[in-house]
Amino acid sequence: MTAHDPEAMRRANAPTTTYRYDEYDAALVRERVAEFREQVRRRLAGALTEEEFRPFRLMNGLYLQLHAYMLRVAIPYGTLTARQMRRLADIADKWDKGYGHFTTRQNLQYNWPKLVDTPDILEALADVEMHAIQTSGNCIRNVTADHFAGVAPDEIEDPRPTAEFLRQWSSLHPEFSFLPRKFKIAVTGAAHDRAAIMVHDVGLRIVRNDEGEIGYQVVVGGGLGRSPFVGKVVGDFVPRRDLLAFLEAIMRVYNRFGRRDNKYKARIKILVHEKGIDDIRAAVEAEFAAMDRSVFAHDPAEFERIAGFFAPPPYESLPSDSQMLRAAKLETPAFANFADVNVGAHKIPGYAIVTVSLKPIGGVPGDASSDQMRVLAEASERFGFGELRVSHEQNIILPHVKQDDLFALWRTLDAAGLATANAGLVSDIISCPGLDYCSLATARSIPIAQAISTRFADMSRQRRIGKLGIKISGCINACGHHHVGAIGILGLEKKGQESYQITLGGDPTFSASIGEILGPGVTAEQTPDVIEHLVDFYLAEREEGEAFIDTWRRIGHARFKDVLRREGEDGADI
Amino acid sequence: MAQFKHPQILIASNLTDGEVVFLGASGWERDHRHARVARSAEDAAALEACGRRDICANRVVDAYLADVEIGGDGAPSPMHYREKMRVKGPSVRLDLGKQAAGGAP
Numbered sequence: 001m002t003a004h005d006p007e008a009m010r011r012a013n014a015p016t017t018t019y020r021y022d023e024y025d026a027a028l029v030r031e032r033v034a035e036f037r038e039q040v041r042r043r044l045a046g047a048l049t050e051e052e053f054r055p056f057r058l059m060n061g062l063y064l065q066l067h068a069y070m071l072r073v074a075i076p077y078g079t080l081t082a083r084q085m086r087r088l089a090d091i092a093d094k095w096d097k098g099y100g101h102f103t104t105r106q107n108l109q110y111n112w113p114k115l116v117d118t119p120d121i122l123e124a125l126a127d128v129e130m131h132a133i134q135t136s137g138n139c140i141r142n143v144t145a146d147h148f149a150g151v152a153p154d155e156i157e158d159p160r161p162t163a164e165f166l167r168q169w170s171s172l173h174p175e176f177s178f179l180p181r182k183f184k185i186a187v188t189g190a191a192h193d194r195a196a197i198m199v200h201d202v203g204l205r206i207v208r209n210d211e212g213e214i215g216y217q218v219v220v221g222g223g224l225g226r227s228p229f230v231g232k233v234v235g236d237f238v239p240r241r242d243l244l245a246f247l248e249a250i251m252r253v254y255n256r257f258g259r260r261d262n263k264y265k266a267r268i269k270i271l272v273h274e275k276g277i278d279d280i281r282a283a284v285e286a287e288f289a290a291m292d293r294s295v296f297a298h299d300p301a302e303f304e305r306i307a308g309f310f311a312p313p314p315y316e317s318l319p320s321d322s323q324m325l326r327a328a329k330l331e332t333p334a335f336a337n338f339a340d341v342n343v344g345a346h347k348i349p350g351y352a353i354v355t356v357s358l359k360p361i362g363g364v365p366g367d368a369s370s371d372q373m374r375v376l377a378e379a380s381e382r383f384g385f386g387e388l389r390v391s392h393e394q395n396i397i398l399p400h401v402k403q404d405d406l407f408a409l410w411r412t413l414d415a416a417g418l419a420t421a422n423a424g425l426v427s428d429i430i431s432c433p434g435l436d437y438c439s440l441a442t443a444r445s446i447p448i449a450q451a452i453s454t455r456f457a458d459m460s461r462q463r464r465i466g467k468l469g470i471k472i473s474g475c476i477n478a479c480g481h482h483h484v485g486a487i488g489i490l491g492l493e494k495k496g497q498e499s500y501q502i503t504l505g506g507d508p509t510f511s512a513s514i515g516e517i518l519g520p521g522v523t524a525e526q527t528p529d530v531i532e533h534l535v536d537f538y539l540a541e542r543e544e545g546e547a548f549i550d551t552w553r554r555i556g557h558a559r560f561k562d563v564l565r566r567e568g569e570d571g572a573d574i
Numbered sequence: 575m576a577q578f579k580h581p582q583i584l585i586a587s588n589l590t591d592g593e594v595v596f597l598g599a600s601g602w603e604r605d606h607r608h609a610r611v612a613r614s615a616e617d618a619a620a621l622e623a624c625g626r627r628d629i630c631a632n633r634v635v636d637a638y639l640a641d642v643e644i645g646g647d648g649a650p651s652p653m654h655y656r657e658k659m660r661v662k663g664p665s666v667r668l669d670l671g672k673q674a675a676g677g678a679p
Contacts, residue, residue, distance in 0.1 A: 044590065046632045064635065066660055067671050069592035097670055112670075364666055376657040434666040435656060444659075446666045498655065 017387050018079045019164045019309045021129045029126045029287045036060050037119035038102035061132030066107040066439050070134040071110045077145035077163040078106030082377040082386040087128040089373035102366040106144050106390040124533045132557050138179045146188045147391035151399045153347045157206045161307035180258035181266040198231050198512035201268045215239045221272025224478035229269040230512045232277040241298035249287040313385035318350025322403035335410050338421040352403050355423040356396040362454045365431040366394035375416040383409045427453040427461040434474025441474035443491025443498035455528040468548045484508035486548045487514040500527045505552045516557050519564040580641040583609035584621040586634035594660045606661040607649035
């Protein structure tokens with residue numbers, strides 16, 4: 001593998017801005033690999049039945065899907081080093097089919113690993129301080145965070161030290177390894193929610209109180225899936241010193257009262273919905289008051305040790321405006337479009353945040369070839385301190401790029417098919433793998449995303465439309481977050497055919513809302529037409545500067561329903 | 575026993591690599607066109623019994639019956655779109671899965 005080259009070793013020793021394993025972490029992950037290797041050996045030897053083996057493989061991220069096994073690799077809070085990205089590429093080449101799929105939980109999935117190879121893959125991941133632990137199963141999953149963490153101008157505090165703190169608390173926690181159902185935590189430290197914290201089992205928002213003290217607003221009971229709910233505030237301001245104890249109290253209440261008799265009612269969102277947030281808050285506060293909190297006493301030195309890994313890289317002192325950037329935009333219109341759409345403001349003058357879209361027109365959302373992964377790794381080293389992020393929107397972020405370097409970066413990305421200037425636009429579609437890969441899916445989702453993306457291929461048209469989030473799921477489990485798409489699409493089976501239910505008005509931010517169903521399902525062929533008519537209707541109705549969700553809220557769902565009704569009158573069988 | 579409406583084949587996943595396999599006349603086949611076809615409820619029950627046996631023998635996992643129609647060449651092909659997908663591969667990556675080898679029509 002190329003990661004063993006001298007050049008790769010030199011890169012491996014480059015400074016990073018993410019958590020590095022200590023001896024304990026490294027030993028724990030290695031032991032887990034050895035344990036899984038033995039479990040696989042026993043399974044292949046017939047000493048374990050599939051029923052006995054399934055929980056072991058799931059706790060190591062290994063699923064059995066429609067065509068093959070699938071391995072889900074954890075990318076904690078979406079942060080990757082160049083070295084790690086290269087290793088993901090190497091694994092894709094050596095043990096998979098040369099590509100990977102970045103998911104809505106900031107993870108990476110391989111679609112074709114063999115069971116017999118999985119222990120070697122996990123060993124290769126452990127070499128670069130990665131694993132697949134708790135990417136499945138009824139446990140606390142990979143803790144996700146704002147993909148602009150540490151660089152966003154609107155941030156109170158980088159959420160990643162908190163996320164890492166929680167990862168260490170929740171990893172292999174014996175009390176939380178057999179929860180009623182899976183449990184997802186997201187953290188943001190910014191004024192704008194880019195981590196969708198309102199639709200997680202627990203969402204944490206870093207806030208500052210009147211005394212200037214940092215703490216957390218704690219939201220509980222959000223979630224998508226079969227029964228979508230927006231989370232509710234269970235703690236307005238939880239001081240950092242109480243965070244672990246407060247979360248432990250929530251988990252204990254969930255463990256005690258959460259339903260285990262029906263998997264469809266086992267998520268904490270159902271508990272919060274059935275009992276009411278006031279009862280849940282009272283139960284959490286009672287548990288918090290009664291528990292021995294000394295066990296969870298905040299250790300500021302440990303938090304600071306962790307936070308130290310996320311220290312800012314050695315930025316140069318630069319003017320806030322780059323003349324090179326200005327000139328390159330004037331000279332190269334394609335680059336200007338990219339800079340206008342995919343480049344965001346950075347908290348440090350002279351730097352920028354770059355979103356690398358994994359949504360080429362007509363492409364598979366979230367997929368990257370191994371060659372593209374290597375280009376991204378190389379680009380992050382040349383232009384961004386060797387750091388990358390995975391967004392829950394299934395894109396890659398280069399969080400520290402000098403404005404002076406943007407044009408050179410764009411040329412590098414463009415040569416690798418990674419310069420689609422559509423971040424946040426109508427073709428930047430979130431999509432789960434759907435029935436093309438997933439054994440749970442009831443319909444395909446990727447071809448729908450491809451058809452819509454192709455329909456809106458004209459980039460100037462996309463820019464006229466502006467920011468618009470389309471999210472597609474291939475089943476009611478909602479991995480594609482369709483409930484919180486301004487336009488959501490859910491693939492279902494209807495009379496033996498794929499059928500697509502459209503929702504409008506979803507919002508994944510602090511002003512979260514669940515989309516409302518537009519009307520009867522439509523066919524795959526009709527879906528791009530319906531979406532186009534909805535977008536055209538929005539353009540006709542919108543007021544100056546109004547986003548789709550704002551127009552929908554202002555004029556009401558019924559007006560948009562008329563669009564679908566007119567579609568039916570045009571002869572479509574909807 | 576469920577009512578028997580259509581001919582059926584038995585589909586499973588191979589244990590070691592997860593690839594989709596079909597119970598044939600003399601073992602598990604990777605091409606659905608070589609699958610044994612059940613034409614009665616009794617035939618289908620026999621296929622399922624073979625599946626249970628091979629699950630216990632750790633050859634395959636997740637075996638189940640799928641409805642098929644029989645083509646002019648006598649070969650079975652799945653009726654439901656989910657199984658149509660399984661005999662080919664991802665519809666968005668024609669270079670992958672069984673279809674890539676030219677084995678699945």
